Amino acid sequence: MNRADDYRVIVERELAPALARWREWERDGAAVGLFQREHWLRAWYATLGAQAGREPLLASIERRHDGRALLALPLVRERRGGLYCIAFADAGVSDYAAPICAPDCPADPVAVRAMFAALRRALPRADLWSLEKMPARVGRRDNPLLQLPGTRASALFGNPVTIGEDFDAWRFSREKTHRKELERSWRVFSRHPQASFERIEDPARALPVMDALEALQREAIQGKGWAYLLDEPGYREFYRELVARGLAGGETVLTALRAGDDIVAALLGLRRGEEYAMIRIGNAAGEWRNCSPGRLVIERTMAALHAQGVRRFDFTIGDYAYKRGFQPEREDLFDSTVALSWKGRPHSLRAGLRHRARAWLADRPELKRRLSALRSRTGDAR
Numbered sequence: 001m002n003r004a005d006d007y008r009v010i011v012e013r014e015l016a017p018a019l020a021r022w023r024e025w026e027r028d029g030a031a032v033g034l035f036q037r038e039h040w041l042r043a044w045y046a047t048l049g050a051q052a053g054r055e056p057l058l059a060s061i062e063r064r065h066d067g068r069a070l071l072a073l074p075l076v077r078e079r080r081g082g083l084y085c086i087a088f089a090d091a092g093v094s095d096y097a098a099p100i101c102a103p104d105c106p107a108d109p110v111a112v113r114a115m116f117a118a119l120r121r122a123l124p125r126a127d128l129w130s131l132e133k134m135p136a137r138v139g140r141r142d143n144p145l146l147q148l149p150g151t152r153a154s155a156l157f158g159n160p161v162t163i164g165e166d167f168d169a170w171r172f173s174r175e176k177t178h179r180k181e182l183e184r185s186w187r188v189f190s191r192h193p194q195a196s197f198e199r200i201e202d203p204a205r206a207l208p209v210m211d212a213l214e215a216l217q218r219e220a221i222q223g224k225g226w227a228y229l230l231d232e233p234g235y236r237e238f239y240r241e242l243v244a245r246g247l248a249g250g251e252t253v254l255t256a257l258r259a260g261d262d263i264v265a266a267l268l269g270l271r272r273g274e275e276y277a278m279i280r281i282g283n284a285a286g287e288w289r290n291c292s293p294g295r296l297v298i299e300r301t302m303a304a305l306h307a308q309g310v311r312r313f314d315f316t317i318g319d320y321a322y323k324r325g326f327q328p329e330r331e332d333l334f335d336s337t338v339a340l341s342w343k344g345r346p347h348s349l350r351a352g353l354r355h356r357a358r359a360w361l362a363d364r365p366e367l368k369r370r371l372s373a374l375r376s377r378t379g380d381a382r
């Protein structure tokens with residue numbers, strides 16, 4: 001079974017029937033990533049996915065001869081410049097893009113490419129296939145999309161931390177300076193008579209915390225001279241939907257450091273079982289800077305969730321200095337770029353050249369270090 005005709009592809013524009021099907025797949029053992037779960041997709045397609053220029057494409061692939069579920073992809077067709085592009089439901093908010101993999105999904109390259117050929121027939125016209133930030137595994141399964149042509153290592157990578165049953169043992173295993181600094185930070189923060197750490201589970205109480213998180217994050221990013229993109233249309237609504245849909249069931253986790261009526265730091269994340277991923281953080285500067293509120297709210301959140309059974313804490317993408325003290329592992333990610341028309345060909349060639357340039361630079365660490373330092377100085381000057 002290695003021909004496109006061996007597979008049946010269903011592409012839907014409405015979310016509800018696709019989610020109903022994928023819910024059954026998950027009950028039957030399908031592997032689903034944190035950023036492809038139902039509450040995330042409902043919030044995404046209701047806000048960012050509903051914007052002009054984006055067309056939902058919810059693809060399900062089955063084995064034709066017996067109807068067995070194989071693979072599902074929450075996609076969108078969107079305009080990028082003068083191109084029609086097929087991409088994951090992302091728009092910059094999904095840290096990892098992964099398919100929904102049913103237990104019978106094949107992993108060998110020939111079968112995966114035959115499924116892709118069947119999928120291309122079923123999708124509407126487009127110029128470019130561009131899937132970014134794909135993990136090597138979905139749950140305990142190898143990600144079959146890595147077998148597609150045009151798949152290369154991404155410049156981005158994940159930052160997971162796995163902790164065993166003893167949280168204190170992990171805490172003491174970290175670099176001593178970082179651990180002692182956080183202990184000192186908690187003592188400094190606790191001197192405020194109304195200092196507290198809390199998890200917010202009521203959507204109504206979550207709204208002012210989200211307002212504070214956004215204000216703190218905006219101030220920090222703009223203070224570095226960077227553009228704050230999350231004020232663009234759809235983003236604020238998306239995160240509000242995510243909080244409204246996920247807090248009660250525990251899929252969305254919102255935590256904060258509070259000093260009286262003031263939010264000193266806030267952290268938004270996703271949880272499923274033993275897995276938690278951080279997606280937004282905001283922390284106060286000024287008088288609070290000396291107690292490292294950002295790192296403090298992270299560690300307090302990790303301790304609270306570890307007590308509730310979480311064992312894998314993902315700092316997600318972004319090579320930021322504050323993450324390094326928690327000693328995350330590096331999780332490689334992958335991009336797949338395929339030209340679907342002559343207009344998309346230059347873009348796929350450019351993606352290949354970027355990959356080869358990164359690989360060349362990776363073999364020259366001293367040159368890479370100097371270029372990174374130069375880029376950092378240039379950014380500071382701007």
